[in-house]
Amino acid sequence: MxxxxxxxxxxxxxxxxxxxxxxxxxxxxxxxxxxxxxxxxxxxxxxxxxxxxxxxxxxxxxxxxxxxxxxxxxxxxxxxxxxxxxxxxxxxxxxxxxxxxxxxxxxxxxxxxxxxxxxxxxxxxxxxxxxxxxxxxxxxxxxxxxxxxxxxxxxxxxxxxxxxxxxxxxxxxxxxxxxxxxxxxVDTAMFQPDPSKRIKDKVVIVIISRLVYRKGADLLVEVIPEVCRLFPQVHFIIGGDGPKRVRLEEMREKYHLQDRVEMLGAVAHSDVRKCLVRGHIFLNSSLTEAFCIAIVEAACCGLLTVSTKVGGVPEVLPPEYIVLAEPIPSRMVVAVAQAIELLPNVDPFAMHNQMRTLYSWxxxxxxxxxxxxxxxxxxxxxxxxxxxxxxxxxxxxxxxxxxxxxxxxxxxxxxxxxxxxxxxxxxxxxxxxxxxxxxxxxxxx
The missing domain is CATH 3.40.50.2000 (Glycogen Phosphorylase B;)
Incomplete structure (x- = not known):
């Protein structure tokens, strides 16, 4: 017919x-x-x-x-x-x-x-x-x-x-x-997991965002030092630029975290996957979001997400792939701790396959x-x-x-x-x- x-x-x-x-x-x-x-x-x-x-x-x-x-x-x-x-x-x-x-x-x-x-x-x-x-x-x-x-x-x-x-x-x-x-x-073909790129014996938390107030850069200034204090195996990769970058660099110097917090600056969209596949956890600290495409890209690369519970973020990912927290530093630290405990149960390729069925152009x-x-x-x-x-x-x-x-x-x-x-x-x-x-x-x- x-x-x-x-x-x-x-x-x-x-x-x-x-x-x-x-x-x-x-x-x-x-x-x-x-x-x-x-x-x-x-x-x-x-x-x-x-x-x-x-x-x-x-x-x-x-x-x-x-x-x-x-x-x-x-x-x-x-x-x-x-x-x-x-x-x-x-x-x-x-x-x-x-x-x-x-x-x-x-x-x-x-x-x-x-x-x-x-x-x-x-x-x-x-x-x-x-x-x-x-x-x-x-x-x-x-x-x-x-x-x-x-x-x-x-x-x-x-x-x-x-x-x-x-x-x-x-x-x-x-x-x-x-x-x-x-x-x-997202174009899931561009965001494929590659666990071989991860640093062994470390937990890498990736942040890729514009470093502005709306994206919660001020939250990161308080969350990162506390997470580093509680978890010696954690390493941060921060990609992005903006007026709040100075505050993050000052935080890194104040707490002597130069060897644990890597600042990449602005990241071209074609290079986002290269940053994501190095990580285990993706951290989103936005104060307001209608959808947040960044956490879908991270999930496609097999990263467990920790995010503020704002706007449309709770609708985006299945609950087993995201840990939500109120946009309060102490709550964010607890959420990161929960995500680190959940990491052994995360299958990057199963996560990617599910994202491919959920979000397609x-x-x-x-x-x-x-x-x-x-x-x-x-x-x-x-x-x-x-x-x-x-x-x-x-x-x-x-x-x-x-x-x-x-x-x-x-x-x-x-x-x-x-x-x-x-x-x-x-x-x-x-x-x-x-x-x-x-x-x-x-x-x-």
Missing amino acids: NEPLRPLHRVLMVSDFFYPNFGGVENHIFYLAQCLMQRGHKVVVATHAYGRRSGVRYMTNGLKVYYIPWLPFYLQTSFPTLFGTFPIFRTIMLRERITIVHGHQAFSTLCHEAIMHARTMGYKTVFTDHSLCGFADVGSIHMNKVLQYTLADVQQAICVSHTSKENTHLRSTLPPEKIFVIPNA PDVAERTETVYTHAMNTENEDLLQRLERYYACGPWAGKLFCLVVIMDYIFWHFLQWWQPAAEMDVAPDFQPQEESGTVRAVNRS
Whole structure:
């Protein structure tokens, strides 16, 4: 019996965070795009320029990336312009014949602007939230209001954990039935165990993280000396860089731990496995996490994990592969002691095989495809219906949101007159030839 035809989508993924920058969001977009392309969909990525990397580039399997000549403003996010990016996003959507726009990460300015312009033009949109955010500080209040504005007009949203879904619902007031939970994944072929690389007669604890407050670097300053005092056989490997690195180096000198705490500095993603396979235990001290892809990578390499019990972390690994503790130094030390006792019962290869079945990018792509289909099946709306939702966002914010949307709508009609869509060239689609690895143009209707 023939399999029913699946609808094929033409997806524009937008985020400030993409290669050559490295991180969880960057990896997520790249691997998701590759798997969607393998399933027959057209995927294009739009991000801001990174140094001299500007214009159109092609990546693995012909993945087309638009590096928009917009320089990063703060922490790799571009300067907000509201309407400044509309002409170039409109050009990309029309030239690539996009059918759905998928924005990633609440902290991405380009993501918010692309979703707004796409909805003005009548495209269906999906948003993926990769992080948790608070409710009390000034930055969180501002961010949550921006998120409420953006999600007021998306068809579907995706979160990487159930904790993240609850957080996004509370921050944006988006109905829970519009939010899907699709976890991250890892390329398990890149993270294979290799017990032969471990130091004999020692217990090696690996830490690979940005050394910042949110990742719990201050916790490590107190946990590491106490663990070293209680367990003479323990050796630490710390990979990562950040403003808190100075505190860790001061701690190492203060307690004379230079021979037991190895500081690697920044570690390229391609070298992460080389660090992980040297260890027995992976230590995650984050104060907030929506998912934490690092502990999945560590488990794929056969490391037992010790982690703070925060955010979506308890959902990620089976209980036999992780020891959880409150983000308190004394509790973390106890958790490390428990992990050391459990080490003889850990089979690295059995752990890797289980991670391979739990987290795979083809599965993530298939579930994301379902979200796209749900989004495409939603009813089309006119401007007044959209304004009703924006107006409900608050007595003052609602009126401001409506004004921005109306101005965006007027600007769109100006662009339609200034550069009619019928006069715009359509970009050819490219697919790599498997035999030669070259790229050829093909027609896609």
